[in-house]
Every structure is written in structure tokens, then in C-alpha cells.
Amino acid sequence: MQHPTSIALLTYWDTKRGERPCPARSDIEPAEIARHLPHVLIAEAAHERAWHFRLAGTGLCNLVGHELRGQPVSRMWLEEYRRNVGNILQAVAEGTPAVLSLEGLSKNGKALKAEALFLPLSGPSGCRDRMLGAISLFEQPYWVGHDSLIGFSTTGFRLLAPSEARSFPSKRPEAQQAATERPA
Numbered sequence: 143m144q145h146p147t148s149i150a151l152l153t154y155w156d157t158k159r160g161e162r163p164c165p166a167r168s169d170i171e172p173a174e175i176a177r178h179l180p181h182v183l184i185a186e187a188a189h190e191r192a193w194h195f196r197l198a199g200t201g202l203c204n205l206v207g208h209e210l211r212g213q214p215v216s217r218m219w220l221e222e223y224r225r226n227v228g229n230i231l232q233a234v235a236e237g238t239p240a241v242l243s244l245e246g247l248s249k250n251g252k253a254l255k256a257e258a259l260f261l262p263l264s265g266p267s268g269c270r271d272r273m274l275g276a277i278s279l280f281e282q283p284y285w286v287g288h289d290s291l292i293g294f295s296t297t298g299f300r301l302l303a304p305s306e307a308r309s310f311p312s313k314r315p316e317a318q319q320a321a322t323e324r325p326a
Contacts, residue, residue, distance in 0.1 A: 143241045143300075147178045147278040148259040152239065155261045155274060163237050164262040167272045181278045184263075185215050185231075187271040192216075193231050202277055205246075207290035218277070220247065220293035233301055234260045235270050243298040244277070248289040255280045256294065 143149060154175055158165035172179060180201030185193040198210035206218065215231065216224040230240050242258040256279045263272035277294075 143257070143259070145257040145259075145276075145278040145280065147181050147276050148241060148257050150178060151175065151182070151259055151274070151276050152261065155239075164264055164270060167263045167265055167274075170263065170274060178276060181276045183210075183215070183273075183275045183277065185273040185275065186265070187235060188214075191228050191232055193235075193273060196272075201279075204286055205277075205279075205291045207287075218291075218294055220295055223293070223295050226296055230296075230299055230301075231260060231273070234262050234273055237262050237270060239302040241300050241302065242296050244294040245297050246279075246291050246294050248283075248285060249292050250285070250289045252283060252285050252289060254283050254291075258294075 143152070155165060158169045167184070170184075172182075175182060180199040182197070182199045183195055183202060184197040186196045188194045193215040195210040195213050195215060202218075203210055210218075216227050219227045227242075230242065234240050239262065240258075240260045242260075244256040244258055246254040246256055248254075256277055258275060258277045260273055260275040262270045263274050265271040
């Protein structure tokens with residue numbers, strides 16, 4: 143995990159979950175992560191192995207050139223990577239946070255590097271049928287808004303054991319800084 147948004151979101155999620163396996167969706171307060179909202183998403187399990195956007199930040203929508211609400215999360219991946227990302231999201235639904243290294247491709251063949259973080263949430267029923275996440279770009283490409291992303295490929299991923307998720311941010315000096323920053 144390298145992106146400051148991923149580290150800050152993992153730290154926030156871990157704080158909200160306390161001693162539980164994961165926090166409830168109702169525990170998440172957008173104002174507390176305001177700085178990261180353009181990259182944040184909340185997904186909901188629509189049916190077996192399918193996750194749909196309930197909320198997608200403006201940065202994500204601008205990247206693909208349209209509103210993502212209601213769309214399958216897997217559509218942000220190139221077709222040949224959708225099955226793999228579906229398997230990763232299933233692991234998250236079972237309670238395991240995941241971080242993914244991504245490469246993106248635009249309609250005109252431009253590339254970008256990004257990182258995705260997916261964290262389980264419980265919904266109103268108490269089941270893990272929600273997911274908090276972020277897709278963060280390492281450099282903002284000049285072409286966003288003029289050339290849409292056609293999809294991501296997953297170049298690497300890591301599943302984090304719940305105990306590892308708790309200790310990971312404390313091993314990174316930038317996480318301590320991100321955790322102490324408060325929105326204005």
C-alpha cells in the first residue's frame with residue numbers, strides 16, 4: 143500500500159471498526175474523510191458475486207466520463223480482468239481487506255498508475271453487503287475530462303488479514319501524518 147488516500151482510509155476504517163470484524167455502513171461519516179471523497183466509493187452487493195456502486199466520488203466519475211452510481215464495480219476493469227477482480231471483491235465480502243495495484247488505459251491509449259483499496263462494511267441487516275473503497279491515481283493525467291478511461295488491469299494485489307490491517311498503518315510514517323490531518 144503506497145497511496146496516502148489508501149493509508150488514510152484504512153486507518154479510518156480500522157478506527158471505526160474497533161474490536162468488530164468490520165464497521166457498519168452507518169459508522170462511516172463522509173465529513174470525516176472529506177479530503178478523500180473524490181476517490182472514495184461505497185459499493186453494495188447486488189446479487190451473487192456482483193457489486194454495484196452506491197456512491198462514487200467525482201474523481202472516479204470524471205475519470206470514466208460518466209456517473210457510476212448503479213453500475214457494476216467490475217466495469218471499471220478491462221474485460222479480461224473482471225473475473226479476477228470479482229474474486230478479490232468476494233474475498234473482501236468475506237471480511238478480508240484488499241489493496242490492488244492498477245494500470246489504467248484510456249480510449250486513446252494513454253496509461254496511468256493507480257491503487258485501489260476495498261474494505262468490508264456491514265449493512266443494515268448486519269451482513270457484509272457493503273464495501274468502502276478508494277481508487278487513487280498516483281499522478282493526475284492531463285487527459286481526464288477529454289479522454290475517458292476504458293478500464294483498469296490489476297498488476298498486483300494483496301489481501302490483508304484483519305490483524306495485519308490494524309498494524310499496517312502504524313508501520314508507515316506517512317500514515318501517522320494522514321491520521322492526524324483533519325478536514326477544514
